[in-house]
Amino acid sequence: MADELTPAQTALRDTKRLLRVARTGALATIDGGAPLTTLVGVVSDWDGSPLFLMSELARHTQNLAADARASLLLTSEGGRGDPLNQPRVTLGGTVIRHADPHSRARYLRRNPKAKLYADFADFAVRRLWVETIHFNGGFGRADKLTVAELMSPADDIADLIAAEDELLAEVDALDESAMARLVAGVSSGRRVWRSAGLDAEGLDLSAGGATARVEFSAPARDRASWRERLKERVEG
């Protein structure tokens, strides 16, 4: 089935996946006129936008206070073969403080270790408001994508947001064979997967440092249709 995708569809699929599974990214900011790249922890917001938990004391945060423009590189972690032939994406835009408690909860769900410092006065969640997207899928495979096509629905998903804990608990209650069917095709190797987050277009799983993305056939905007989509994937 994947063989039938056009190059643009492949770029879109791979970019969506990078947004969802990336745990870190290389963030470039303007540092007194010069560029500066630093490693940052990242989590995807409901629509796929990168969320960060940054200290005011960090140099990149101070840079962003002076000039909010940033560029974020997300790469395929743990890929085999030539890393320059693996998909990666550069997202350009501005990084702005993001007080939404649902986004904060989302960050901490995926990065439970961040609870150690998330409440310190100098830490706050920030979000990259994506304006430009450069996908590079490897040699001879580059595409520009639009924000409209890349981002997942997030405007009309209040019921999904309210049901997040409930739905993720249902995922974690799946028996071993149901979970195996769910990750078939998106991950190899035997692992104990746990839910890491959800959105209208799918589900993220983690197992130690490994991450896997289960993509739905169509978006689900409320808990009933999200359960439907999950059932489709479990029943394969």
Added chain:
Amino acid sequence: MADELTPAQTALRDTKRLLRVARTGALATIDGGAPLTTLVGVVSDWDGSPLFLMSELARHTQNLAADARASLLLTSEGGRGDPLNQPRVTLGGTVIRHADPHSRARYLRRNPKAKLYADFADFAVRRLWVETIHFNGGFGRADKLTVAELMSPADDIADLIAAEDELLAEVDALDESAMARLVAGVSSGRRVWRSAGLDAEGLDLSAGGATARVEFSAPARDRASWRERLKERVEG
């Protein structure tokens, strides 16, 4: 023995290692005033400076033509556990064309696949002239290093450069048990290691996508002393 290193010594050791084993880095350039991060292939020059093979057509190369300032993030690949608790380094400086044939040979030795395009008219080797070094070893472990302490001797190593092929052939001719002693402590798992490059302070090995660094107890500036140092490491 490693336990006895001071934090500054650990930072220096880890940074030297990152310079030598990194196969890719996140390069930030200035793109019409905004930052841009892209994934680039990287190889260490004799002194440890990052070398790139870039096309004039690439956006980062065009950016560098207008403003040579750059920032390069090198991370620990394939590390286990929290990636934000792994050593990484950000190198700041300027990227300039580097016509030295020894550096070019060095690039191609480590990236044999680059021979496919290295001779195209738009490709040339460039080098990051490092001015600033920010090491981050994980939570609460950050250090500023100086170029003088970080870089390996490279001014007086003409004999070593001339003998590179010969010395690397000697490494590749080591028997299995000698090679195993050489990589003991710097890599885990059974692999078929091959030489990837050398410098005054040690030897780089590769096995498929994996890289390992063998560090000498003291710099070797000519072939005779390099053989001595290698022997010490083989005999452990």
